[in-house]
Amino acid sequence: MDWLQIFVLSIVQGLTEFLPISSSAHLILVPVFTDWNDQGLAFDVSLHIGSLTAVVLYFRHELVGMTSSWCRSVAGRGTDDEARLAWWVILATIPVGLAGLAFKDTIEVVMRSPMVIAGGLIVFGLLLAYADWRRRATRNEYHLTWRDALWIGLAQALALIPGTSRSGITMTAGLLLGLNREASARFSFLLSIPVIVLAGGLKTLDLLEAKVPVDWAALAGGALLSGISAYLCIHFFLAFIKRIGMQPFVVYRLVLGVALIWLFGGA
Known part of the structure; x- marks a missing residue:
């Protein structure tokens, strides 16, 4: 890989991992619109490491409190709001973990076409628009129940x-359940931590089995750029949605989805 490819893929991963516009869609589409070869498993892992580092650093104080309270909860010393939030993050991770193990091969082989991406962008973009429009905004993430x-x-x-x-x-689900915009985003970002760990772990196992040569400079550069862009994305996104809401991202999703149908609908 040259450094232009490293830069573009790293920034795309860092920004889209936490914005409601689909990181997987953008990483699939970059090779579609360029002549670049697949970046490889090792580089994918490095991008995940960068994103993971960013979200852990940004929420480091919350994570310390949640972990401490969760450990006290496990030891039978009572359950407070932070312990419950930690339990809810664990609970909410189980469905995607099971679904990922069950359907990983099908998704990677069958569902990576531009038309599938277009459908996902449009349908779930409209659902996000509805959820943001009708939001009740009465609760924060500490008011969540196990249901x-x-x-x-x-x-x-x-x-x-x-x-x-x-x-x-x-975020759509959080808004529909009555969370305010910032709370739905914060809970979504906290949920990203175990998900990124699981996804990165699976890719690491595949990488170890493949035994391919490793370009350490590319991996380090990718992780650094992905981490910086992801950290900045989290910071500015939380401030942005408080004032503006989700609608600009909905418009982006719809425009990109329609463009993909126009470009690939006749293929």
Whole structure:
């Protein structure tokens, strides 16, 4: 890979991992619109490491409190709001983990076409628009119940369909359940941590089995650029949606979806 490809893929991953516009769709589409070869498993893993590092650093104080409270909860020393939030993150991760193991091969082989991506962008974009429009905005993430967490987790499993957007569908579910915009985004970002760990772990196992040569400079550059762009994305997104809402991302999804249908509908 040359450094232009490294730069583009890293920035695309860092930004789209947390925006409700589908990172998988964009990473699939980049090779469609360029002559670049597939970036390979090792580079994919490095991009995940960058995104994971960013979200962990951004929510480091919350994660320390959640982990400490969760450990006290496990030890039978009581359950507070932070412990419950940690349990809900774990619970909401189970559906996507099971679905990923069950349908991984089918999704990677059958559902990576531009038309599938277009459908996901449009359908789930319209659902996000509806959820943002009718939001009740009465609760934050500490008011979630186990049923809420399970519903958000089930919604998150739909993100295995390219074009859906993991962050988009979890924010949509949060809004429909009465979370305010910032709370739905924060819970979505917290959910990304175990999901990225699981996805990165699976790719790492595949990488170890493949035994391919490793370009360490490319991996380090990809992880760094992905991490920086992801951190900035989280920071500015949380401020942006408080004032503006989700509608600009909905418009982007619809325009991109329609463009893909126009470009590939006759193929």
